[in-house]
Amino acid sequence: MDPMLKAERIEVMNLHNAIRGARNPLNSWARSDSFYDESGSFVLGENDLSLAIRLRKAGSDHRKFLRQVFVTVDITAPLYWWKEYDTYKVGTVANSTSTMHKITSAPFALEQFSCDRMDEPTLKQMQSVIDYLESLRLRYLETKEKQLWYDIIQLLPSSYNQMRTCTMNYENLIAMYYSRCHHKLDEWHVFCDEFVAKLPYAQELIICSEA
Helix, strand or coil, X not given: CCCCCEEEXXXXXXXXXXXXHHCHHHCCHHHCCCEECCCCCEECCHHHHHHHHHHHHHCCCCCHHHHHCEEEEEEEEEHHHHHHHCXXXXXXXXXECCHHHHCCCCCCCHHHECCCCCCHHXXXXXXXXXXXXXXXXXXXXXXXXXXXXXXXXXXCCCCEEEEEEEEEEHHHHHHHXXXXXXXXXXXXXXXXXXXXXXXXXXXXXXHCCCC
């Protein structure tokens, strides 16, 4: 089974304004050669891409324009991964689905949890936990006893998958990529290789292996 991390509904915004601003210090706007293609996508011209790469390699003080390239994405991942993602607070925003308000709104099932690395004995134990959670949920819906709700919240495994709509910028992604690309968790490899590395100009402006 594949690691449980999905990145969906990805949008990259404001690259056109960011690269224009990158030319402000030297008033070099006349050299800008970027354009929108027939599909409406913004394309960095040869001059602008060369400037962007030079600034990227020059360090964080010089690549301020990358803080103005914004990314929004819906990420579904287990709570144990979100606990590590929450390290990145500066420059990032996230709105999550709520375990506090909606945890009892749908039946508990194995598909709601990341179990891709469990062996068979552990998976059987996990199914027992899920079955018990479902029994608590049904009793809670019938009685509305707060004790049952607390039992669910405090028993809920960290493998429970949660979706969050996240906003960040390319500078944030440089830090995330190089902090986590060799991490033990497979979910970070999916984040780095299947999400970050496939963003527009990621190879030149985020990964930039020669930087």
